[in-house]
Amino acid sequence: GALREALRRRFLALERLRWMVLDEADTLMDESFAEPLEEILAHAPLAAGASGPAGPEEARTQVVVVGATFPTGLSQTLEKFTDVAQFLTLGTRSLHRLPPHVQQKFVRLKGRDKLPELLQLLKDHPASSGAVLIFCNSASTVNWMGYILDDHKIKHLRLQGQMSAAARAGIFASFQKGDVSVLVCTDLASRGLDTSSVQLVVNYDFPDTLQDYLHRVGRVGRVGSKAPGAVVSFVTHRWDVDLVRKIETAARKRTGLPGLDSSINKPPPKGG
Template sequence: MALGRAGPRLQRGAQRRRREQGEAAAPRSGKLLLRSRRPELSQPRWQTVGRWEQPPLVSAGWKHRKAYGDYFQLEPSQEAAPALQAPPAEAGRGPTFAELGLQPALLAGLERLSIGRPTAVQRLAIPALRRGRSALCAAETGSGKTLAYLLPLLERLLGRPEAPAGAAGPAAPRGLVVLPSRELAAQVGAVAAALCAPAGLAVRGLTGGGAAGGLRRQLRAPPPGPAVLLGTPGALREALRRRFLALERLRWMVLDEADSLMDESFTGLLEEILAHAPLAAGAPGPAGPDEERTQVVVVGATFPAGLSETLAKFTDVGQFVTLSTQSLHRLPPHVQQKFVRLKGRDKLPELLQLLKERPSSGGAVLIFCNSAGTVNWLGYILDDHKIKHLRLQGQMSAAARAGIFASFQKGDVSVLVCTDLASRGLDTSSVQLVVNYDFPDTLQDYLHRAGRVGRVGSKAPGAVVSFVTRRWDVDLVRKIETAARKRTGLPGMDSINKPSPKGG
């Protein structure tokens, strides 16, 4: 999706500066990597910037009030998502799922989901996780991480069938996926159910927001004793405390969207859940003292500081294998990304123009705000302008949130105004435009938001438009622009570190 012309305020500002400064130099020939309003600062694709070289930046002067109205955009340098590209060493398009050795029941589940060939992270993770190793699995957003862990771990359950737990006593799943939100739990649960149905494995979701009796009913829905359980931290801890749930039979545990799970609101809950699982070396395994420990798989597009230290309290992180794709922590090269320097009061007219000029066939739109209050305020404004939309933010009740994202995914409404609650893991393959109405607070948040477009399964790569208003926003934009010009990963993101042996 190509971005439309600049808004009327931006155009007037640009015309004024051209009169003041004289017409800029002619743009450089050839395809561009970075297109600037000032052509002399555009960077062609053929131009390389040395590792220690400091390139001239469009955003260098963006803290000055004269910069209002300036903009630049990163042009797509390839058509397909990196996750869909087969490695050069492999002829054709890489191996099929069958060639990766998956059982027929799982291949039948993939057919039900209409999924063809494996993505890069799936080719990497499936063989490694089938061998039973605990792992840190890191890949860019929208690359297919859910199937990358579900397929090999379900394969391991099918390879070692056990009698289901009896109806009496707590539910005792053999596989557990911990997810940070009920929306993500519902989404991953639907994929797991489609994969497990041909294999005869029962899947259950466990989410909070209701009375304790609701937790019991979720776990006891027929057939009892789910093989695989997907849950949010609060609901899982409550079920463990009330002894509705036991983890002694766990073969594997997945911590999905690790950076969200390591948020301070979740860390205490997560540690309590980890303490119930048979993870520690020397502890009895699911089938006795000589049994292997529970396999732990930590999944994310970014990994927070402190993750290894938390895990090391319960398991030997030094034995984890690290699985990461080449595109990790890099800006999506197939997605157009535009950055516009604005006064705060100009954001609303620019957004309204973007929405009104968007063609009816232009796909869905995600508008990100940094707070629930801004989501609500912006929603009222869109109501006034007769722009049909949905809102999603974490302060909503469970009942209010239930179904909102599902409705958006079905296409009932094509505009969703949301907080970062919608930036982690959720499948947004219908989205073709992301608008950062509020610029994100961190580079990690920017990557997650940008990863809502150009996903595996998307019909078009899409585009991202970011409104840059605060001085500290400019600091982040400079880092993004520098990484784009140098074709490197974003700085300060490489935190997939294991603790030293001395630290456990």
């Protein structure tokens, strides 16, 4: 948003921009980002698809698109500005696949039993066993859980999108330093953060999509981690069960999670 505003006010020009990196590309295709991204791309002289070779004084922009999941909506957006067919694709065999070295456990329980189960997990996981990420689906749940953990004298940090960017950066820096070993967070913490110290991920709220689940799982077992780590997911709703079945099937067959290369759609209505 800040970049778009600078371009609109002509504080900044991209005619000489040489590199543009679109990191966490699938997130950029979210409805809230797609329009600003298109506007920014329109200001850059993209190299791919340009007519003829660049002249000696002509600067063109090389675009690099990075992500753990690639929806087709990304190509559709880029095609408005450049020739996607000229892109060089570098992928790994593990794209869209669950990390086989990370233990994943699903616990089916009623909503009222989630909190006691979480408190027992934290009791059984001493700080010396590595850091813990507890994922919730909303900022309000993160804040509520913070009060509960305070009541139980469990030292923790909270990270959610309603905080300022400066506050979020400070909180995560403190978590990385090991000052506190428990971080309660939304999906804001599931992408783009170095979590090599994390050994346990708890999905207190089961994620809405397979994309979100894959990114959460990717917080453990990372390069630089001392141990593979584990993921424990609480399954409470019937609409969660379908996702769990797809995850279990993909893990058993060692295949990619289904549908991750398709366009991002809003999650189906819960209970529908």
